[in-house]
Amino acid sequence: MLADDVACNPRNVFPATVFNNAGRYLDLYGDNVEVDYRGRVEPDTPRSKRLLSDDRSNILVYMTGHGGNEFLKFQDAEEISSFDLADAFEQ
Numbered sequence: 001m002l003a004d005d006v007a008c009n010p011r012n013v014f015p016a017t018v019f020n021n022a023g024r025y026l027d028l029y030g031d032n033v034e035v036d037y038r039g040r041v042e043p044d045t046p047r048s049k050r051l052l053s054d055d056r057s058n059i060l061v062y063m064t065g066h067g068g069n070e071f072l073k074f075q076d077a078e079e080i081s082s083f084d085l086a087d088a089f090e091q
Contacts, residue, residue, distance in 0.1 A: 061089075 006018050007029045018028040041050055053059055067073045070082040 006012055007016050012018075014024070016029065020026050020028055051059070063072060065072060065074060067079070071079050072085070073079050
């Protein structure tokens with residue numbers, strides 16, 4: 001997960017792109033980046049691209065940033081409550 005929408009930030013000198021190094025070898029928003037898991041999946045998504053969990057699975061989701069009691073903040077622009085986060089995992 002990218003912490004901010006840098007690709008669309010007006011200060012980005014390379015609009016619609018985010019590079020991981022000064023040489024601009026890998027565009028993190030480009031077509032050459034393989035994303036294994038995005039969330040909801042279409043029925044034809046291969047098993048290798050699915051999170052195959054059940055009620056006995058243990059999954060670690062690591063999120064870093066700042067917030068407070070029962071909420072997280074994303075780049076001082078959005079918040080998610082512990083209730084909303086728990087609901088997302090329940091789904």
